[in-house]
Amino acid sequence: MSVTYNEVAVRDTGEVVLSLTGINKRFGAVQALTDVDLTVRAGEVVALVGDNGAGKSTLVKTIAGVYQPDAGVIEFAGSPVTVAGPAGAQHLGIATVFQDLALCDNLDVVANLFLGKEHSLGPLMNEVTMEREAWRLLRSLSAKIPSVRIPVAGLSGGQRQTVAIARSLVGNPKVVMLDEPTAALGVAQTAEVLNLVERLREQGLAVILISHNMADVQAVSDRIVVLRLGRNAAEFTTEEATTDQLVAAITGASDNVVAQRAARRAGPAGHPGHSEGEQ
Amino acid sequence: MTDQLTNQPAVDAADERLVRVVSPGDYLRQLAGRLRGGDLGMLPVIFGLVAICAFFYSQEPTFLSSRSLVTMTLYAAPLGVIALGIVLVLLLGEIDLSVGTVSGFTSATTAVMFVSHGQPLALSVLAAIALGALIGAGYAVLFVWVGVPSFVFTLAGLLAFEGALYWVLGDQGTINLPRDSGLPEFTRQKFLSDGQGYALVAVVVAVYVGSRLWTIRQKRAAGLTPPNLLGVIVKGAALAIGLGWLTYYLGIDRGWGYLPVLFAGLVVLMDLLLRRTRWGRYVYAVGGNEEAARRAGIRVGLVYGSVFVLCSTFAALGGVLVAGQLTTVSQSSGTTDTNLTAIAAAVIGGTSLFGGRGSAYSALLGILVLQAIRTGLNLMNVDSDVRLIVTGAVLLLAVAIDSVARRARSSSGRG
Ligand SMILES: Nc1ncnc2c1ncn2[C@@H]1O[C@H](COP(=O)(O)OP(=O)(O)OP(=O)(O)O)[C@@H](O)[C@H]1O
Ligand SMILES: [Mg+2]
Numbered sequence: 043m044s045v046t047y048n049e050v051a052v053r054d055t056g057e058v059v060l061s062l063t064g065i066n067k068r069f070g071a072v073q074a075l076t077d078v079d080l081t082v083r084a085g086e087v088v089a090l091v092g093d094n095g096a097g098k099s100t101l102v103k104t105i106a107g108v109y110q111p112d113a114g115v116i117e118f119a120g121s122p123v124t125v126a127g128p129a130g131a132q133h134l135g136i137a138t139v140f141q142d143l144a145l146c147d148n149l150d151v152v153a154n155l156f157l158g159k160e161h162s163l164g165p166l167m168n169e170v171t172m173e174r175e176a177w178r179l180l181r182s183l184s185a186k187i188p189s190v191r192i193p194v195a196g197l198s199g200g201q202r203q204t205v206a207i208a209r210s211l212v213g214n215p216k217v218v219m220l221d222e223p224t225a226a227l228g229v230a231q232t233a234e235v236l237n238l239v240e241r242l243r244e245q246g247l248a249v250i251l252i253s254h255n256m257a258d259v260q261a262v263s264d265r266i267v268v269l270r271l272g273r274n275a276a277e278f279t280t281e282e283a284t285t286d287q288l289v290a291a292i293t294g295a296s297d298n299v300v301a302q303r304a305a306r307r308a309g310p311a312g313h314p315g316h317s318e319g320e321q
Numbered sequence: 322m323t324d325q326l327t328n329q330p331a332v333d334a335a336d337e338r339l340v341r342v343v344s345p346g347d348y349l350r351q352l353a354g355r356l357r358g359g360d361l362g363m364l365p366v367i368f369g370l371v372a373i374c375a376f377f378y379s380q381e382p383t384f385l386s387s388r389s390l391v392t393m394t395l396y397a398a399p400l401g402v403i404a405l406g407i408v409l410v411l412l413l414g415e416i417d418l419s420v421g422t423v424s425g426f427t428s429a430t431t432a433v434m435f436v437s438h439g440q441p442l443a444l445s446v447l448a449a450i451a452l453g454a455l456i457g458a459g460y461a462v463l464f465v466w467v468g469v470p471s472f473v474f475t476l477a478g479l480l481a482f483e484g485a486l487y488w489v490l491g492d493q494g495t496i497n498l499p500r501d502s503g504l505p506e507f508t509r510q511k512f513l514s515d516g517q518g519y520a521l522v523a524v525v526v527a528v529y530v531g532s533r534l535w536t537i538r539q540k541r542a543a544g545l546t547p548p549n550l551l552g553v554i555v556k557g558a559a560l561a562i563g564l565g566w567l568t569y570y571l572g573i574d575r576g577w578g579y580l581p582v583l584f585a586g587l588v589v590l591m592d593l594l595l596r597r598t599r600w601g602r603y604v605y606a607v608g609g610n611e612e613a614a615r616r617a618g619i620r621v622g623l624v625y626g627s628v629f630v631l632c633s634t635f636a637a638l639g640g641v642l643v644a645g646q647l648t649t650v651s652q653s654s655g656t657t658d659t660n661l662t663a664i665a666a667a668v669i670g671g672t673s674l675f676g677g678r679g680s681a682y683s684a685l686l687g688i689l690v691l692q693a694i695r696t697g698l699n700l701m702n703v704d705s706d707v708r709l710i711v712t713g714a715v716l717l718l719a720v721a722i723d724s725v726a727r728r729a730r731s732s733s734g735r736g
Contacts, residue, residue, distance in 0.1 A: 148610075157614070170543050
């Protein structure tokens with residue numbers, strides 16, 4: 043990985059910003075989430091990992107107000123809240139990059155970035171300040187976007203993803219949730235997103251990061267929460283977790299000592315993040 | 322970082338892949354590229370309008386006489402108002418099939434209140450408009466809360482409000498508005514004087530150029546590429562000459578009627594609302610990707626609701642204006658081809674049936690095309706059956722252009 047990462051332990055843990063207890067969510071015959079707990083503190087990056095269909099996106103959408111949980115309590119800054127809808131989540135200061143990006147193809151980059159949070163100039167929108175701010179945000183992500191006045195449909199997959207990430211930074215969020223933000227990104231842009239995650243943490247924001255890339259997860263997160271089949275499967279402090287342990291927890295082999303050993307032996311010796319994770 | 326930005330000439334022109342537009346040649350090349358990419362905008366309809374006018378002029382030179390043009394602007398306006406509402410609904414990817422009968426029903430209400438019950442004219446007109454808004458609110462409830470598709474409830478409305486029209490008219494069948502009352506006067510006999518016409522043109526041009534100059538200043542101050550000053554001047558001059566000449570030419574006969582001026586004002590107002598306000602932005606967003614709009618925190622139901630209310634309100638206003646123009650309300654008010662004309666106008670004007678793409682000006686251009694066809698064929702003494710066939714063909718052509726453009730867009734990345 044090209045990202046340098048050090049000084050994990052110098053931060054003191056902030057207060058709990060977001061806390062979920064006993065979240066259940068069911069889609070017809072599918073119980074997507076069962077009694078899921080999750081806690082995020084200010085200035086902390088929590089990685090949410092799990093296999094495909096583990097329920098990660100469902101959990102994120104529940105926090106973002108897209109879905110209503112069937113049961114469970116969401117506490118924000120210490121008090122229980124109902125996130126009635128996406129507007130409610132925004133109002134609380136929860137910003138989300140959705141896995142499917144949720145961009146309007148017919149609108150240009152500026153319009154997408156500020157959708158729902160337009161700058162006003164009397165009764166009208168202030169296009170000039172929005173455009174200027176758009177360039178600033180995109181620059182900070184090393185975005186390679188030729189023009190912010192072209193419809194989003196004309197952008198490449200990675201450019202669209204960058205726009206979606208930049209959008210989560212508009213306004214002053216307290217919690218930023220990134221659902222596979224680097225899936226389509228190039229090397230430099232991935233590094234920028236990881237840098238961004240670290241900057242957000244330094245600014246005292248709470249970050250929830252979903253990724254299938256264990257190297258990225260281990261590079262930037264403080265804690266790793268593993269979901270499996272819609273349940274809390276394991277939780278690690280990033281410094282203590284090895285890649286193999288993570289993989290085992292994700293695939294469901296952690297409760298089986300033999301499988302765990304086998305997985306460990308089969309894994310290549312010089313796994314990234316392996317050596318510094320071990321004590 | 323911010324300081325860095327201010328030192329650079331323009332933050333938005335830094336990417337080397339960006340095709341720079343400096344000379345008029347660049348501008349034309351960019352335009353050609355846009356067209357090839359399916360970003361047609363209103364060019365097909367402008368081209369079509371010119372072709373139609375040229376054709377009818379070659380057949381019957383009086384087609385472009387001042388008198389004929391003035392009459393066209395008068396007759397186009399009320400249906401244009403209805404088409405304006407259709408544009409809004411289409412922008413959301415929905416449809417309203419009932420604007421015709423809603424316009425008939427509400428105008429009948431005005432006529433009954435004003436003529437049969439002797440209520441003040443203003444009150445009668447306001448009642449019709451309020452009734453239109455109420456119908457739209459009903460549609461909004463059906464759509465947002467009950468979840469009925471717009472095609473279905475407006476089809477129901479199409480039938481129901483025709484029934485309501487008969488019911489309101491009772492056994493009278495036809496109600497004539499006194500020709501010297503305010504409504505027929507406004508729609509038929511009120512015209513701007515030459516001086517007023519030129520003054521209006523001057524104001525329009527001044528506002529246009531002023532707002533562009535202001536944008537240039539703002540953008541320059543923010544370190545962004547400002548619009549080309551020469552381009553603004555050229556466009557402003559073209560606007561001044563075009564509108565000025567039109568005012569002169571219409572002035573040979575009666576000049577600008579109050580009615581077309583009202584319609585044009587509504588078009589400009591809706592264009593401003595759509596392009597420059599949050600509400601308009603949300604209309605496009607919901608039309609483009611409803612789920613994305615919802616996740617951005619937009620109250621999608623309110624957007625749908627406001628548009629259905631506006632559409633029915635425009636239908637009611639248009640109906641009242643038609644009634645004033647014909648000085649009569651009858652059982653056929655709004656039923657014959659009002660729906661067809663209003664919906665066709667919006668589509669012909671370039672508003673996409675697929676949602677999220679279009680402009681308030683498409684109501685203006687579309688209704689001009691249809692009115693030109695109607696007037697031209699009338700002058701050539703062609704029966705209305707031919708007119709319907711021609712109108713249908715033009716509509717089909719417009720939808721075909723829309724569909725082809727959509728395919729070109731998806732292959733050239735313009736959404
Ligand atoms: N809208 C929905 N309707 C029905 N079922 C759903 C819906 N959304 C998610 N599910 C189901 O819930 C489960 C969890 O899905 P989710 O999208 O949360 O997985 P994920 O962990 O994000 O997976 P991935 O890594 O592939 O993104 C899946 O079994 C999926 O089929
Ligand atoms: Mg997912």
